[in-house]
Amino acid sequence: MTASGQFTIALAQCTVRSGAVADNRERARTMIARAAARGADLVALPELFTAGYFAFDEYERASEPLDGETAAMVAEAAAAHDVAVLAGTIVEDLSATESAPTPAEEGLANTAMLFDAAGERRLVYRKHHLFGYESAESEVLVAGDAVDVADIGPFTIGVTTCYDLRFPELYRTLVETGATLVLVPSAWPYPRIEHWQTLSRARAIENQLFLAAVNGSGSFPDATLLGRSTVYDPWGTPVASIGDEAGLVVADVDPSQVSRVREEFPALADRRQ
Numbered sequence: 211m212t213a214s215g216q217f218t219i220a221l222a223q224c225t226v227r228s229g230a231v232a233d234n235r236e237r238a239r240t241m242i243a244r245a246a247a248r249g250a251d252l253v254a255l256p257e258l259f260t261a262g263y264f265a266f267d268e269y270e271r272a273s274e275p276l277d278g279e280t281a282a283m284v285a286e287a288a289a290a291h292d293v294a295v296l297a298g299t300i301v302e303d304l305s306a307t308e309s310a311p312t313p314a315e316e317g318l319a320n321t322a323m324l325f326d327a328a329g330e331r332r333l334v335y336r337k338h339h340l341f342g343y344e345s346a347e348s349e350v351l352v353a354g355d356a357v358d359v360a361d362i363g364p365f366t367i368g369v370t371t372c373y374d375l376r377f378p379e380l381y382r383t384l385v386e387t388g389a390t391l392v393l394v395p396s397a398w399p400y401p402r403i404e405h406w407q408t409l410s411r412a413r414a415i416e417n418q419l420f421l422a423a424v425n426g427s428g429s430f431p432d433a434t435l436l437g438r439s440t441v442y443d444p445w446g447t448p449v450a451s452i453g454d455e456a457g458l459v460v461a462d463v464d465p466s467q468v469s470r471v472r473e474e475f476p477a478l479a480d481r482r483q
Contacts, residue, residue, distance in 0.1 A: 230262075253295050288326070319336045321354070335358065400434050411442055
């Protein structure tokens, strides 16, 4: 973070290819290094950036525990570049993870991990809402039920994943837990551009926080990711964005804007339970 209090968020809109876990992981490593070189304090990777969301047949082969190869790579890169990193999501093998905080003791989960700039894991989030519309996700994965936040620099950070954007009550829970920035790793496909942009903006506006929605780039046999990773401020204004090509979104934000907006327009204080 700069001396002026500015915090830099980088969204790594990686190309994700089916059946190419090692290559996808290496692209993510490169993007972390590029983000750090541009002064990022935090870099976020997209949903299932190693396996590819739509490669359902690859989930079992690509699965790994929380302390697997992907976690090791991200922790090492975070510490080496002095940058916090959201390891988008991975396919987690729950049976290989000790004390997995989930109702099921085995199976596969869509799991995000947040590491601080020392490479220490600070947060684990397992996707709550599994997509059922023309998708096998709800058939092959186990849903999570825990909501947590972690302090990284000046922000209290929460995580939700892709389809979770359609369920505003989850974001209210994060606000009540103290979240001032929510990271949303995603694999959002064409043609639902308006949904992606409108829901992301709405979650920022109604909860008066920063929301950073990071999508992937690339095509699968039945879908093409629409990209458009974007950082929104607490007014819902896009701070920085990109098209559908692979690349970095870098946004310099003022963390104090959250408290200023909540004081200037105290909608959250007017809530009736």
